Amino acid sequence: MQIDPDRSYDLIGDVHGCADALAHLLDRLGYHYQGGVWRHPRRQVIFLGDIIDRGAHIRGALHMVRDMVDAGQAYCILGNHEWSALGWYMPAPPGSGKLFVREHSPRFTRLLQETLLQFEHHAEEWKAFRQWFYELPLYLDGERFRVVHACWDSGVIARLAPRLNRGCLEPDLLRESAVDDSFAGQALNRLLRGIDMPLPEGITQTSAEGFVRSTFRSRFWEENPRVYGDVVFQPDGLPEAIARLPLSERDRQRLFLYRPDDPLLFVGHYWCTGRPSPVAPNVACLDYSAVRGGKLVAYRLDHEHQLDPARFVWVNVERKEI
Numbered sequence: 366m367q368i369d370p371d372r373s374y375d376l377i378g379d380v381h382g383c384a385d386a387l388a389h390l391l392d393r394l395g396y397h398y399q400g401g402v403w404r405h406p407r408r409q410v411i412f413l414g415d416i417i418d419r420g421a422h423i424r425g426a427l428h429m430v431r432d433m434v435d436a437g438q439a440y441c442i443l444g445n446h447e448w449s450a451l452g453w454y455m456p457a458p459p460g461s462g463k464l465f466v467r468e469h470s471p472r473f474t475r476l477l478q479e480t481l482l483q484f485e486h487h488a489e490e491w492k493a494f495r496q497w498f499y500e501l502p503l504y505l506d507g508e509r510f511r512v513v514h515a516c517w518d519s520g521v522i523a524r525l526a527p528r529l530n531r532g533c534l535e536p537d538l539l540r541e542s543a544v545d546d547s548f549a550g551q552a553l554n555r556l557l558r559g560i561d562m563p564l565p566e567g568i569t570q571t572s573a574e575g576f577v578r579s580t581f582r583s584r585f586w587e588e589n590p591r592v593y594g595d596v597v598f599q600p601d602g603l604p605e606a607i608a609r610l611p612l613s614e615r616d617r618q619r620l621f622l623y624r625p626d627d628p629l630l631f632v633g634h635y636w637c638t639g640r641p642s643p644v645a646p647n648v649a650c651l652d653y654s655a656v657r658g659g660k661l662v663a664y665r666l667d668h669e670h671q672l673d674p675a676r677f678v679w680v681n682v683e684r685k686e687i
């Protein structure tokens with residue numbers, strides 16, 4: 366989906382139900398609440414997906430974002446959590462070994478439970494929001510800048526685009542993505558979750574939420590990575606002994622997808638911590654763990670060709686929203 370490259374935009378990372386923080390951030394960015402919608406006389410917001418799950422005000426956050434989109438004040442792309450919510454209700458194809466695209470396992474139940482709880486007495490409203498998720502593009506191309514939830518992979522996007530409805534997910538593609546190694550499964554995983562590198566044989570890590578992982582989230586813009594530690598991109602890093610292990614030539618090739626002369630790229634997804642700043646001169650992650658007591662972060666984009674650390678704007682998230 367193409368957007369006007371001549372306009373100025375405020376890009377906002379994963380909201381995850383932190384509606385109060387979102388109002389606070391919009392206010393700080395010079396937006397005003399008028400006629401029931403947050404508006405700016407000249408600028409538009411681009412939300413990077415993951416509006417739902419985890420936080421205390423998921424319904425409120427969804428209403429704010431959808432109202433802005435409907436009023437022409439914002440765009441919103443699909444995050445892995447919105448994919449997951451759609452997959453929860455979508456029967457998996459026969460032979461996939463699953464009942465639903467997103468299995469109702471304890472792990473995935475836990476991820477969606479706040480959303481389901483907050484919509485418990487609002488079934489029709491939740492259904493309408495799920496329908497709206499099918500209208501959210503998987504990526505936006507603004508020529509001088511690009512937007513995707515986790516990873517911009519031009520090869521995958523070129524092959525995926527003909528299967529999308531004006532950049533958006535269709536039920537058939539969602540159903541196909543139940544099978545992890547199908548084209549749909551691989552392509553959606555790449556865009557919405559990025560590159561998960563396998564840990565060396567037999568090694569596992571336990572995440573902050575207690576999930577055992579045999580892969581780690583990795584950078585895809587490192588020009589010359591040598592060891593695992595050069596490509597890890599997750600808050601808990603890697604154990605020292607693994608971080609020092611060399612990458613194979615094949616891994617190095619696989620991981621260098623985004624080049625320094627590619628357009629500016631904005632992603633969410635990665636639970637960054639610390640002071641918001643670019644991760645590369647042309648790549649910014651705007652997810653700073655809002656719902657874990659971190660920050661809700663925006664980047665004020667005008668017509669610059671290199672990211673400017675002074676253009677990150679953020680608010681701290683209050684405990685009561687988590």
Ligand SMILES: [Mn+2]
Nearest residue numbers: 379415634652
């Ligand atoms: Mn997220």
